[in-house]
Amino acid sequence: MMLPASTRGDDPTVRLLVAQYLQVVEAHNVSIPPGYVLLKPDVQDYIYQHMFNETNIWPLPPTGYRIRILKMLLAKMEESMSDPDEDEISDDLMGYLGSLLSVPHESPLEQAQKLSYVSYTVPGRLGHEVGASVITWENRGLILSSGTTGFRTWEAALHLATYLATPKGKSLIQGMDVIELGSGTGLLSLYCLKYLGANSVMATDRDPALLSNIQDCVVQNNLDPARIKTGIWEWGNPFSQDGDSSGKSIQSFDVALGADLIYDVDLVPLLIPTLQDLFDNYKIKHFVISATLRNPKTFSAFFEACGESNLNAHELEFESPPRESQDGLFHSTDVPIRTYIISPSRL
Ligand SMILES: C[S@@+](CC[C@H](N)C(=O)[O-])C[C@H]1O[C@@H](n2cnc3c(N)ncnc32)[C@H](O)[C@@H]1O
16 A cells, blocks of 8 residues: 655666565565666655655565665665766665664564565556555465464465466456455455455455454455455365355355465365365356476375366466566466366266
8 A cells, every 4th residue: 555656766677676575575586776777866766755765655564674675775876876976875765774773673583473564566467557456464484384374475376366367367257256265365365356356255264363364454455345255164174154244154156266275185185075065065167276386296186186076177378477577476486386277077
């Protein structure tokens, strides 16, 4: 949620930097603009206003990350200076670094555990307004915490969200009642309602703490809570959804989504009956799943189990753009990620 600030100093390389920074992309993967761009006074002002001015920007990345990126920018500016009379570094940027360093901040260990709001810029190709973003509550570096892998958004979710931003992907969501399994931070669910025109969204997970974070993010993203709900669904068990204010629970959905759910072979016998439940009792037409290809054995166990349950998995021909061409929903493409549409086989 960024308040309008001056657009003077706007430059594509700086816009990319801002979007990566607000997503708390690992510092070594952040694209630092060329020195001659950074030395322009209006660019430095733009950077201050869009990255560090605490009265303009919310959410801001964690303090340690802000310090790291600001130091990288200042170092690049300093090394690019050639004319001591002309080239300058803005007082706002220098002063801000001083103020960050003068107050105590978390140790690296505390930083590694702490959750914060993260702003995901959405890809520009659907013509979203500049600065369109989805806000989640997470720690981008956290792999496992409190027994769940759901406190960060995974590459497969960013990959699937990137696919859903294409016209074909959007047609799966627009006007639809969507349910997500293993939602984690809820990025996909929030994105479907905020930007992809879903009629309603149900975000599910087995962990109530994740669901209460998603409910908070519904508010932070200014979404209508009547159209996005959360419910506990532990795979292999019936879905325990709360009724709405009229006591009614949702009986059917059009499409189900899942990202990075096939990472453990023990989950397969739980996931398959849940898919069958979705097709048989909740009337979904498709289950769209994206999966990072970490362990081929787990992958084949899932697809064999689909076949045995008369579920057909159709692989989509979609690759995320390489990292250097991404303009939002930044993610690594180093490990292959595959997306499938699963539907009941015609008997
Ligand atoms: C690797 S995370 C993926 C989260 C999110 N989809 C993403 O890609 O960012 C797996 C998610 O599945 C949930 N999960 C794992 N086992 C589950 C089960 N048996 N029933 C329901 N949810 C489960 C976890 O709580 C976690 O949120």
